[in-house]
Amino acid sequence: MKRIHTAMFCILSFAISLTSVAVADAPNIVFIFSDDHAEHAISAYGSKVNQTPNLDRLAHAGARFTNSFVTNSICTPSRATLLTGQYSHLNGVPVFNRFDSSRDTFAKHLQAGGYHTGMIGKWHLGSDPVGFDSWCVLPGQGAYWNPTFLTPAGKLTIDGHCTDVTTDLGIEFLKTRPKDKPFFLMLHQKAPHRNWEPDARNKARFKDQIIPEPDTLWDDYATRPAALPENEQTVAHDLTRRDLKLEPPAELNGAARNQWLGVKPTEVTVDGAVLTGKELTKWKYQRYMQDYLACVQGVDDGVGRLLDYLEEHDLSENTIVIYSADNGWYLGDLGMYDKRFMYEPGLRVPLIAKGPGIKANSTPSEFVANIDLAPTFLDLAGLPIPDSMQGRSLAPLLRGESPADWRESVYYRYYHDPGHHNTRAHYGVRTKTHKLIHYWKKDAYEMFDLAADPAEQHNLLYTESEANKPEVAAKFAELKAEIVRLQSQFKDDGQYSDASTWPEGSADGPFEQKPLGVKSIAEAIELSGGRWSRELP
Numbered sequence: 001m002k003r004i005h006t007a008m009f010c011i012l013s014f015a016i017s018l019t020s021v022a023v024a025d026a027p028n029i030v031f032i033f034s035d036d037h038a039e040h041a042i043s044a045y046g047s048k049v050n051q052t053p054n055l056d057r058l059a060h061a062g063a064r065f066t067n068s069f070v071t072n073s074i075c076t077p078s079r080a081t082l083l084t085g086q087y088s089h090l091n092g093v094p095v096f097n098r099f100d101s102s103r104d105t106f107a108k109h110l111q112a113g114g115y116h117t118g119m120i121g122k123w124h125l126g127s128d129p130v131g132f133d134s135w136c137v138l139p140g141q142g143a144y145w146n147p148t149f150l151t152p153a154g155k156l157t158i159d160g161h162c163t164d165v166t167t168d169l170g171i172e173f174l175k176t177r178p179k180d181k182p183f184f185l186m187l188h189q190k191a192p193h194r195n196w197e198p199d200a201r202n203k204a205r206f207k208d209q210i211i212p213e214p215d216t217l218w219d220d221y222a223t224r225p226a227a228l229p230e231n232e233q234t235v236a237h238d239l240t241r242r243d244l245k246l247e248p249p250a251e252l253n254g255a256a257r258n259q260w261l262g263v264k265p266t267e268v269t270v271d272g273a274v275l276t277g278k279e280l281t282k283w284k285y286q287r288y289m290q291d292y293l294a295c296v297q298g299v300d301d302g303v304g305r306l307l308d309y310l311e312e313h314d315l316s317e318n319t320i321v322i323y324s325a326d327n328g329w330y331l332g333d334l335g336m337y338d339k340r341f342m343y344e345p346g347l348r349v350p351l352i353a354k355g356p357g358i359k360a361n362s363t364p365s366e367f368v369a370n371i372d373l374a375p376t377f378l379d380l381a382g383l384p385i386p387d388s389m390q391g392r393s394l395a396p397l398l399r400g401e402s403p404a405d406w407r408e409s410v411y412y413r414y415y416h417d418p419g420h421h422n423t424r425a426h427y428g429v430r431t432k433t434h435k436l437i438h439y440w441k442k443d444a445y446e447m448f449d450l451a452a453d454p455a456e457q458h459n460l461l462y463t464e465s466e467a468n469k470p471e472v473a474a475k476f477a478e479l480k481a482e483i484v485r486l487q488s489q490f491k492d493d494g495q496y497s498d499a500s501t502w503p504e505g506s507a508d509g510p511f512e513q514k515p516l517g518v519k520s521i522a523e524a525i526e527l528s529g530g531r532w533s534r535e536l537p
């Protein structure tokens with residue numbers, strides 16, 4: 001028995017030393033993730049509405065992916081895919097349900113592989129983070145001002161604006177990390193999620209700016225009757241008084257005040273003028289976008305501070321910095337705000353990375369998706385990728401290579417029906433030139449020629465005469481077959497297509513942790529796991 005113990009100890013020691021050797025030169029990784037940040041609200045991506053100097057700085061120093069997509073354009077499912085490298089139908093999070101933290105995630109592999117791992121900011125998976133040496137996360141959506149955070153020790157509050165606080169926590173994590181290990185930090189901003197409450201300096205900056213309107217703000221949804229006309233995420237009709245930052249009458253409080261703020265106004269008095277109809281929509285667009293873009297600017301400021309910290313502490317050369325967002329977003333495009341629909345603004349997400357081994361000022365155009373992030377993190381760390389992960393490492397693309405066998409289409413599936421905003425469930429495929437969307441509960445298809453019609457205004461299947469044209473019918477058949485192929489490849493058997501099969505538990509709590517009161521940034525990081533900081537000389 002003793003001999004077996006000795007032998008096991010030797011094997012274990014050997015394994016541990018191998019692990020240590022494997023990570024000695026491994027790069028640090030900082031993954032900055034924002035919530036609802038549209039690709040076209042980044043100047044490096046050609047934004048017409050704002051400037052993001054710090055994200056541009058990241059893009060200039062590294063790789064900016066020009067065809068990066070999300071596989072289910074909504075917060076909680078996207079985050080489960082980020083962790084598992086799997087589509088929603090395999091990772092158990094099709095909707096806003098709680099993530100089963102016993103599942104396999106890249107974070108667990110990184111931690112076991114010798115990384116010091118941290119998760120700070122918006123988590124929105126319901127269960128506690130697992131695989132992290134340090135975690136300090138917002139409960140559910142979290143708050144913009146004086147946010148509460150959950151930690152292994154209990155829940156605490158930090159004074160300030162959430163974007164600045166989250167950045168401060170990230171920098172404190174870096175300051176107090178053990179210096180003998182590579183680190184992996186997930187820094188997840190809540191911004192620019194609805195209801196868009198910017199910090200004071202950026203709110204002032206955007207207060208009087210006039211934001212250009214998108215070409216499709218007045219989209220009448222002609223040729224696309226299946227789901228768009230009934231959506232409830234339009235700039236014209238669905239922004240509330242709370243979204244528009246209208247001031248309630250002073251005498252209202254409690255439930256009455258909340259009810260007032262929840263109303264979607266059909267007339268608003270601005271500087272003595274009563275606005276209705278088209279003039280009101282134009283005003284609503286400006287109010288929405290000013291606050292949204294001010295929130296984006298706060299995120300960009302935070303990226304700059306993080307990059308500065310890495311440079312000032314000689315960490316740039318061995319640290320990979322990656323930026324992305326959890327889903328796409330409509331900047332008034334197709335008349336909408338929000339995400340969900342797999343039209344281009346909802347499907348596309350920013351993805352930018354710089355660091356050792358990453359080709360500077362490059363723009364890989366291969367089709368990549370959020371299933372690829374987990375395998376990429378493991379590959380960059382020099383660790384094996386489990387077979388259960390459905391994505392593919394982006395490391396070759398980051399180096400500037402173009403693998404000949406890279407995918408040429410992306411599969412998408414969204415489940416809520418009708419859910420918030422009355423969006424209908426759909427799945428579909430996007431290829432280099434076309435998109436086919438199937439609203440499966442209505443058995444309605446839409447097909448677009450993205451080269452001729454990038455704004456997806458003309459559904460090729462709308463009229464029988466056009467749908468029957470041989471080239472249109474052939475493309476329709478080809479794309480339907482491609483969906484079948486992708487559903488088979490990714491093992492989508494229609495799990496969760498029926499809402500009665502959705503897993504139980506909510507990503508929004510309840511979170512019944514011990515209240516710890518107001519804490520400083522340093523105290524919060526200490527409570528987030530902080531053993532290592534006490535062990536340091």
Ligand SMILES: [Ca+2]
Nearest residue numbers: 035036075326
């Ligand atoms: Ca989101």
